[in-house]
Amino acid sequence: MRLRNVSLRYHRRGPWVLREADAEVGPGEVAVVLGRNGAGKSTLLQVAAGVLRPTRGRVEGRPAHVSWVPERFPADQPFTVAHYLTAMGRVAGLSAAGAARAVDEWTSRLGIAGFRAVRLPELSKGTAQKVGLAQAMLRTPGLLVLDEPWEGLDAAARELVPLVIDEVLAAGGRVLVSDHRNETVRLPGARCWTVTDGTVTESRSAGPAEMVVVEVAVPAARVAGTVARLRSAGHQVLRVRPDTATESRAVDSTAAGGTDPAAPGTGAPSGRVAR
Numbered sequence: 001m002r003l004r005n006v007s008l009r010y011h012r013r014g015p016w017v018l019r020e021a022d023a024e025v026g027p028g029e030v031a032v033v034l035g036r037n038g039a040g041k042s043t044l045l046q047v048a049a050g051v052l053r054p055t056r057g058r059v060e061g062r063p064a065h066v067s068w069v070p071e072r073f074p075a076d077q078p079f080t081v082a083h084y085l086t087a088m089g090r091v092a093g094l095s096a097a098g099a100a101r102a103v104d105e106w107t108s109r110l111g112i113a114g115f116r117a118v119r120l121p122e123l124s125k126g127t128a129q130k131v132g133l134a135q136a137m138l139r140t141p142g143l144l145v146l147d148e149p150w151e152g153l154d155a156a157a158r159e160l161v162p163l164v165i166d167e168v169l170a171a172g173g174r175v176l177v178s179d180h181r182n183e184t185v186r187l188p189g190a191r192c193w194t195v196t197d198g199t200v201t202e203s204r205s206a207g208p209a210e211m212v213v214v215e216v217a218v219p220a221a222r223v224a225g226t227v228a229r230l231r232s233a234g235h236q237v238l239r240v241r242p243d244t245a246t247e248s249r250a251v252d253s254t255a256a257g258g259t260d261p262a263a264p265g266t267g268a269p270s271g272r273v274a275r
């Protein structure tokens, strides 16, 4: 997906907030949008998400399914968490049963299952933010846009954000995330889009991503399907071997081919895990 010479001003005679911004993010890639307060990060994200239309220029190759999580979740709505999320799941194209399943899954994964019957205006800011994240993930988006997702979340909940991002990337999606808290250390290898005076400068954070090997155990009957899914998500499957103990293990890695996976029990570093 590419922003090509995007310029935007909010009013006809207003100042230009974005000026010929040009940036690209590919499948399975995350770009962190940096810049001082008021630089235009939120504006850029909304243009990328299709919430705002550029005054000039265009966005090319935007995936069909986009999820946008604004900096502040719009909690001023008279619905319970469950009603809101189920309705949003239907809007995202899920069947009634699929929406119910997705709501169950994501409220559990984000630790807000106990709030399903609570009305949105009664939620704390952090819980409301998690509802926003859940809404974004009910159907895995091709583009996930997160505006300051760490804001308002406690330390434990902040750990969830990279997991959510990783899930989208593992499915071949793209992620844009703005950050003024220097949390990018949690996203090694991310592209960096620095917004200054409405223009975008691109770089990579900390060079190429460090590669790790992740060992994944699957039932023997599901090896072929798992290997196919891992490959289609862009991972390298280094080898498949029977486990010497009780189970077979499939090895997933983002590392270059030929690396031998760490032996079980040696504390192999964790990394992206495909389900």
Ligand SMILES: Nc1ncnc2c1ncn2[C@@H]1O[C@H](COP(=O)(O)OP(=O)(O)OP(=O)(O)O)[C@@H](O)[C@H]1O
Pocket (backbone or CB within 6 Å): 010, 017, 035, 036, 037, 038, 039, 040, 041, 042, 043, 044, 180
């Ligand atoms: N709806 C709007 N109408 C007019 N001007 C706006 C609107 N939204 C943002 N602006 C202006 O556009 C500029 C960029 O705002 P934007 O919110 O994109 O910056 P930001 O980098 O995300 O800032 P922050 O880090 O404070 O969220 C600011 O000068 C802001 O006042």
